[in-house]
Amino acid sequence: MSSMVLGSGSCATVSASSMADGGAWRPPRTCEDYWSEWKHCKGIRNFFHNYYTYGEVPSCEQWKIDYSNCRKWEKSKSPDAKESLCKSERARILEKQKYDPVWKLRKTPPRDWYLPLGQDKSK
């Protein structure tokens, strides 16, 4: 999967220069995506799936906050909106990295993935 590559428009860019660079940064997702995630989260199906998987009611408020910050950024390039969005998305990523991985990731794919069949039958 993609590693976190900080592009020229990353969250780490200082506010003053982000205004000066002509707005290279843009929200990590489109505002429509934040809206659709919020609607999807609030729906009855997701309510059920979350309860079935995690035993609790889903928390959807953050998607709504992110959507309104996204629109605020689009309208006025607000540095506060940008910072809130970045903080929210980074928190989502950190949440996924809570646990140590069980295995070591590869740097290159397995050598025998494309080998014709029959050449590795000796294994």
Added chain:
Amino acid sequence: MDRSEPPPEVAEGEDFGYRLFPERHSEAKRSFLTTSLFTFNHKCQVMLRIALDTNPYAQLLLDAMKQSGCTVYKDRHFACEDCDGCVSGGFDSATSQIVLCQNNIHQQSHMNRVVTHELIHAFDHCRAHVDWFKNVKHLACSEIRAANLSGDCSLVNEITRFKFGLKQHHQTCVRDRAIRSILAVRKVSKETAEKAVDEVFDSCFNDHEPFGRVPHSKSDAKYAYRDFQNRNRYYANL
């Protein structure tokens, strides 16, 4: 997670589950006529093609594997074969092939689920150093992920198995199915399988790659696919 712990020894008489897939180690090949007339091979091939072309779970996995350097070719990486018992499929890491049990898969929805399940194993094989044969924890982790992310443990599927439960039942199902899968392909005790699953459960149940979420429906899988396709923008703006 103690990574310095040596992997356990391989049990005597261990066949790594190959007894369930007799065509894998048989030298005798059936004739084309026998295969056409007396097996479900053609039906399996058609259902497989439909799954790969239309199922959003499979499409995301195929894209993710391509991005990881393991492009999947139907004719090279899939095989429809007759299998023993009730097993539906398997991933053979020795040949980098997904085996689909043509005699046990008769509905498209089942084919979709099996293809997704085995592609998750293939994806793990592609992106990580998974020691399928000697490290039960690695096997447990991939089985947890496959049961979690393929739809194996949906409420409907569980009810058809007469397993009833609601609150957090998904996790109970994932745990039980992972243990069953380990016991089917490894000569280990139930206690060993349970211990391995329990030790890696938190890490592996919460590893949702490449979906980014637990896809409970095709709609969830489409959202996940959208996020995957937008990942460059996502990571470039963090």
